[in-house]
Amino acid sequence: MSSAAGPDPSEAPEERRFLRSSEELSLAQMLQASSLVQRRKQAWGRQSWLDVPSHSVPSTAEAAALERELLEDYRFGRQQLVELCGHASAVAVTKAFPLPALSRKQRTVLVVCGPEQNGAVGLVCARHLRVFEYEPTIFYPTRSLDLLHRDLTTQCEKMDIPFLSYLPTEVQLINEAYGLVVDAVMGPGVEPREVGGPCTRALATLKLLSIPLVSLDIPSGWDAETGSDSEDGLRPDVLVSLAAPKRCAGRFSGRHHFVAGRFVPDDVLRKFALRLPGYTGTDCVAAL
Amino acid sequence: MSSAAGPDPSEAPEERRFLSTAEAAALERELLEDYRFGRQQLVELCGHASAVAVTKAFPLPALSRKQRTVLVVCGPEQNGAVGLVCARHLRVFEYEPTIFYPTRSLDLLHRDLTTQCEKMDIPFLSYLPTEVQLINEAYGLVVDAVMGPGVEPREVGGPCTRALATLKLLSIPLVSLDIPSGWDAETGSDSEDGLRPDVLVSLAAPKRCAGRFSGRHHFVAGRFVPDDVLRKFALRLPGYTGTDCVAAL
Numbered sequence: 380m381s382s383a384a385g386p387d388p389s390e391a392p393e394e395r396r397f398l399r400s401s402e403e404l405s406l407a408q409m410l411q412a413s414s415l416v417q418r419r420k421q422a423w424g425r426q427s428w429l430d431v432p433s434h435s436v437p438s439t440a441e442a443a444a445l446e447r448e449l450l451e452d453y454r455f456g457r458q459q460l461v462e463l464c465g466h467a468s469a470v471a472v473t474k475a476f477p478l479p480a481l482s483r484k485q486r487t488v489l490v491v492c493g494p495e496q497n498g499a500v501g502l503v504c505a506r507h508l509r510v511f512e513y514e515p516t517i518f519y520p521t522r523s524l525d526l527l528h529r530d531l532t533t534q535c536e537k538m539d540i541p542f543l544s545y546l547p548t549e550v551q552l553i554n555e556a557y558g559l560v561v562d563a564v565m566g567p568g569v570e571p572r573e574v575g576g577p578c579t580r581a582l583a584t585l586k587l588l589s590i591p592l593v594s595l596d597i598p599s600g601w602d603a604e605t606g607s608d609s610e611d612g613l614r615p616d617v618l619v620s621l622a623a624p625k626r627c628a629g630r631f632s633g634r635h636h637f638v639a640g641r642f643v644p645d646d647v648l649r650k651f652a653l654r655l656p657g658y659t660g661t662d663c664v665a666a667l
Numbered sequence: 668m669s670s671a672a673g674p675d676p677s678e679a680p681e682e683r684r685f686l687s688t689a690e691a692a693a694l695e696r697e698l699l700e701d702y703r704f705g706r707q708q709l710v711e712l713c714g715h716a717s718a719v720a721v722t723k724a725f726p727l728p729a730l731s732r733k734q735r736t737v738l739v740v741c742g743p744e745q746n747g748a749v750g751l752v753c754a755r756h757l758r759v760f761e762y763e764p765t766i767f768y769p770t771r772s773l774d775l776l777h778r779d780l781t782t783q784c785e786k787m788d789i790p791f792l793s794y795l796p797t798e799v800q801l802i803n804e805a806y807g808l809v810v811d812a813v814m815g816p817g818v819e820p821r822e823v824g825g826p827c828t829r830a831l832a833t834l835k836l837l838s839i840p841l842v843s844l845d846i847p848s849g850w851d852a853e854t855g856s857d858s859e860d861g862l863r864p865d866v867l868v869s870l871a872a873p874k875r876c877a878g879r880f881s882g883r884h885h886f887v888a889g890r891f892v893p894d895d896v897l898r899k900f901a902l903r904l905p906g907y908t909g910t911d912c913v914a915a916l
Contacts, residue, residue, distance in 0.1 A: 453786045454779035458705045462712070470910050510890055511910055530703035537702045538893045641759055644787045661719050661760055 437623055437651055439567045439603045445622060445643070445651055453644065458527055460642070461496065464621045465503020467639030467663040468561070468595050471619045472504070473511055474664065475593065475635045476559060485558030486512070491546070491581050492519040493564035493574045493599070499523070500595055500621065501563020502531040508561075509538055516557070518543045520577035548580065550587040559591040562613060566596045567603035567625050586613055593617040597625050606630030623653050624667065636667040683901045685875045688816045688852045690900055694871060697896055707776055709891070710745065713870045714752020716888030716912040717810070717844050720868045721753070722760055723913065724842065724884045725808060734807030735761070740795070740830050741768040742813035742823045742848070748772075749844055749870065750812020751780040758787055765806070767792045769826035797829065799836040808840040811862060815845045816852035816874050835862055842866040846874050855879030872902050873916070885916040 437445060449455045478486065490505040492498035498519065505515040517540055522528065536542065547553060553560065562585060564578050565571070571579060582600050585592065594615035597603050601612050606627035616633040618624075622640045641663045648654075658665045686694065698704045727735065739754040741747035747768065754764040766789055771777065785791065796802060802809065811834060813827050814820070820828060831849050834841065843864035846852050850861050855876035865882040871889045887904055890912045897904065907914045 454782040456707045456779060458707045459711050462708050473910050530705060533703040537895070539895075646786070646788075661722050 437653065438626055441651055442567055442603075442623070442625060445647060448647055448650070449643070453647070455642075457496075461499045461527065461531070462503055463642045463663070464595075464639055465500045466507050467641070468500060468504040468563075468593075468619045468621075469507035469511060470662075471617070471635075471637040471639060471664045472508060472513070472559075472561065472593055474637070474666070475617045476591065478512060481558060487514045487516065487557045488559050488561060489543075489553060489557040490515050490517045490561040491564055491578075491585070492517060493569070493578050494521040494523045494528075495566060495569050495573070497563050497566035497569065497595055497599070499528050499531055500566075501561060502528070502535055504561060504563065504595065505540055506531075506535050506538060509535075509540055516541045516543060518546050518581065520546070520581070521575035546577070546581050546584065548584055550584050550589075553584065554589050557590060559593060560585060560588060562592060562594040562599050562615060564599035566621075567627075571600060582613065591616040593619065595619050596621040597627055598631070601627045601630075603627050619664070620667075623648075623651075637664045638667055639664045641665075683903060684873060685877060686872050686900065686902070687875055691816055691852075691871070691874055694892070694896060694900055697899070698871075698892070702893065702896075704891075706745075710748045710776065710780070711752055712891045712912070713844075713888055714749045715756050716890070717749060717753040717812075717842075717868045717870075718756035718760060719911075720866070720884075720886040720888060720913045721757060721762070721808075721810065721842055723886070723915070724866045725840065727761060730807060736763045736765065736806045737808055737810060738792075738802060738806040739764050739766045739810040740813055740827075740834070741766060742818070742827050743770040743772045743777075744815060744818050744822070746812050746815035746818065746845055746848070748777050748780055749815075750810060751777070751784055753810060753812065753844065754789055755780075755784050755787060758784075758789055765790045765792060767795045767830060769795070769830070770824035795826070795830050795833065797833055799833050799838075802833065803838050806839060808842060809834060809837060811841055811843040811848050811864060813848035815870075816876075820849060831862065840865040842868065844868050845870040846876055847880070850876045850879075852876050868913070869916075872897075872900070872904065886913045887916055888913045890914075 449460060450457065488508055490501050492501035505517050508515045517535060519542060564582060565574055592613065592615040594613060598613040598615050604626045606629060617635045618628060618631045618633060620628055620638045622643050624638060628636065641658050698709060699706065737757055739750050741750035754766050757764045766784060768791060813831060814823055841862065841864040843862060847862040847864050852874050853876060855878065866884045867877060867880045867882060869877055869887045871892050873887060877885065890907050905914050905916060
């Protein structure tokens with residue numbers, strides 16, 4: 380994998396899809412020089428601008444910088460962002476696995492949550508799945524002590540969403556009990572050792588899953604940059620990229636790839652030179 | 668009018684459709700204290716759903732460029748916070764919102780929501796014309812997010828009060844969030860003389876004064892309210908379809 384030094388010569392500058400961190404600032408300055416009128420014109424012309432099939436994928440550092448921008452400059456709250464991502468993830472599940480087509484057993488969803496932000500998004504996703512009349516069950520073995528996670532957990536408990544105290548290591552038991560699994564264990568930048576033994580063991584079991592698997596943001600355990608371990612790691616059927624797809628999404632080969640990023644302001648997309656497909660109507664997710 | 672003590676005897680217990688002001692406050696307390704929803708979360712859910720309701724009542728493809736311009740009038744309390752979130756989602760949905768938010772709350776949630784709107788280039792008016800024709804000409808519709816149930820008119824300040832006086836004369840469509848600002852939340856009195864919105868978006872559940880609403884569309888934005896809470900308040904509301912966060916009543 381090349382280092383983050385300069386632009387990749389194989390990418391024409393006006394179609395760049397990857398930002399190296401050293402260039403971020405000057406590109407941002409150029410983009411922010413455009414006037415309000417110009418921005419509005421671009422917004423109106425958005426449909427054709429986004430018809431270009433290539434989509435851009437930020438590095439892990441850029442994804443973190445994008446999130447910092449939303450939290451610090453735009454003053455979004457973490458509770459807000461996690462709610463928006465979790466809700467959109469649940470909507471993506473309904474698009475990939477529409478309820479009317481599912482039998483009673485197929486509506487049962489196992490949501491596996493890690494202790495970090497990806498797990499918080501999973502908790503919100505589970506709650507919205509319950510509202511959408513799926514039957515979620517949560518496995519959240521390594522609990523974060525932070526207030527947001529605790530409150531999201533309470534919301535799920537009060538809505539009678541069961542929490543498993545352990546996950547069977549025999550994958551056939553999972554295949555038989557649930558219609559699909561949502562992987563909300565690890566987001567980009569989370570080291571496997573940070574999530575604890577039970578999550579690690581759960582991921583080992585999920586690698587052998589034969590029912591559909593939906594991964595939130597990145598398939599847990601994949602390297603967010605390279606997608607290495609994508610041969611040996613989880614092989615989700617559905618990927619729901621949060622805010623924007625991560626680099627490893629290039630190696631995703633499942634059935635559906637959604638981006639849940641409608642809440643990201645246009646100016647932030649432009650700052651990171653991201654070009655993403657348009658959303659239709661009031662949809663919060665778009666199929667890529 | 669009966670006090671807010673018990674259920675309206677004309678409504679069978681399993682068919683209640685409205686909440687009194689006291690019950691609405693109790694429902695919110697239950698969500699915040701027992702269910703541990705955050706205020707930021709609830710306001711986001713309500714504001715997003717309000718914007719979706721606007722798109723259902725006034726679908727974008729049917730609107731001309733001018734008709735997509737939306738004036739969102741926000742008061743200093745929670746109703747105003749919901750309005751700020753609604754404006755942001757309207758911008759995401761490609762409407763062109765402008766905000767009039769003259770009496771600013773100092774609390775952090777309001778300040779952050781304001782920053783989000785400012786950073787998204789949503790214009791904030793420094794004053795609202797008293798001549799209603801100027802509003803009719805500049806905008807396609809107005810969203811009233813000035814006062815929720817239980818807010819006294821004197822709490823919202825002069826500019827909001829004057830804005831409401833102007834909005835009473837509006838000829839373009841008006842969408843009120845939760846209750847028409849200025850109506851008594853229980854009785855709907857002042858509904859003769861007060862705002863006459865075309866669209867009402869009830870948040871969580873309809874308030875008693877919604878019985879006097881006579882506009883075109885009434886939506887409830889309450890999908891996030893857990894079933895057990897609805898049962899506790901003996902509310903029976905229409906179902907939501909698919910992943911919709913609002914339902915037409």
